[in-house]
Amino acid sequence: MNDTNEHSGGEPLQQQVEAIKWYHTIDFGGGVVSRGLDNTPDKLRRLKLPDSFAGKTVLDIGAWDGFFSFEAERRGAARVLATDSFIWGGGNPWYGKGGFELARRHFNSKVLDREIDILEMSAEKIDRWDIVFFLGVLYHMKHPLLALEHAADVTKELLVVETVVDMLNISRPAIAFYPGGELSQDPSNWCGPNPSALIGMLQTVGFKRFDVVMPPRPLAMRFVNALQLKMRKNFPFLPQLRTDRMVVHAWK
Numbered sequence: 001m002n003d004t005n006e007h008s009g010g011e012p013l014q015q016q017v018e019a020i021k022w023y024h025t026i027d028f029g030g031g032v033v034s035r036g037l038d039n040t041p042d043k044l045r046r047l048k049l050p051d052s053f054a055g056k057t058v059l060d061i062g063a064w065d066g067f068f069s070f071e072a073e074r075r076g077a078a079r080v081l082a083t084d085s086f087i088w089g090g091g092n093p094w095y096g097k098g099g100f101e102l103a104r105r106h107f108n109s110k111v112l113d114r115e116i117d118i119l120e121m122s123a124e125k126i127d128r129w130d131i132v133f134f135l136g137v138l139y140h141m142k143h144p145l146l147a148l149e150h151a152a153d154v155t156k157e158l159l160v161v162e163t164v165v166d167m168l169n170i171s172r173p174a175i176a177f178y179p180g181g182e183l184s185q186d187p188s189n190w191c192g193p194n195p196s197a198l199i200g201m202l203q204t205v206g207f208k209r210f211d212v213v214m215p216p217r218p219l220a221m222r223f224v225n226a227l228q229l230k231m232r233k234n235f236p237f238l239p240q241l242r243t244d245r246m247v248v249h250a251w252k
């Protein structure tokens with residue numbers, strides 16, 4: 001890792017970090033931490049990733065600032081490819097690839113990068129990877145089953161899926177559709193499967209075994225969360241009550 005007083009482009013690290021609008025919260029050392037929208041260390045704990053990635057190849061789909069790519073490398077992965085399209089490709093005027101580039105430089109990382117849409121991915125184009133991260137991306141998909149087909153095609157062993165889940169009041173497979181800003185008032189959100197739809201889609205695209213390492217929270221906890229979001233952000237109470245997040249390890 002570089003010294004925190006490093007100068008690149010003439011500016012101290014602190015200033016370089018502050019000049020970027022971050023999604024990930026990344027600890028650069030020496031008290032410099034990016035002010036990300038996302039509580040990423042917390043998310044990392046929820047993913048229950050293996051302690052060692054020694055010898056594994058890892059693909060991070062929708063990597064944004066690259067926190068999880070750098071973490072896979074830190075845990076010993078032999079090769080890591082970070083990919084993104086919407087954010088890196090200027091789909092959103094507020095963000096870009098600057099955070100990823102700065103962190104990669106700072107950590108002297110060998111993480112590779114490629115700007116590619118998930119629907120363009122295939123084993124032929126980008127190879128197959130032992131472990132694939134599909135974190136916070138599924139609910140942005142207009143065509144979730146198709147996106148999972150592409151993710152499955154590039155996965156050798158394990159796909160780690162972290163996603164919004166919805167329709168938690170229904171046990172049979174169901175997917176909520178968000179044609180507007182129904183989910184978090186963000187028009188880039190398109191779908192929220194319930195747990196049986198998520199597992200069903202993963203089975204359909206060829207995964208055989210599933211570890212639900214973070215199931216949705218019980219109703220009482222979601223009730224408190226929905227109430228808080230109603231009061232703080234005026235999110236509609238009932239839809240929020242049916243919504244949570246979930247993490248699944250899907251094995252080939």
Ligand SMILES: C[S@@+](CC[C@H](N)C(=O)[O-])C[C@H]1O[C@@H](n2cnc3c(N)ncnc32)[C@H](O)[C@@H]1O
Binds near residue numbers: 038064088116136
């Ligand atoms: C909520 S962020 C999640 C970032 C990171 N994976 C995480 O979990 O912290 C969603 C990411 O998916 C990316 N994304 C959205 N649509 C995509 C697509 N069609 N192909 C590839 N990446 C996409 C966005 O650009 C963004 O970086």
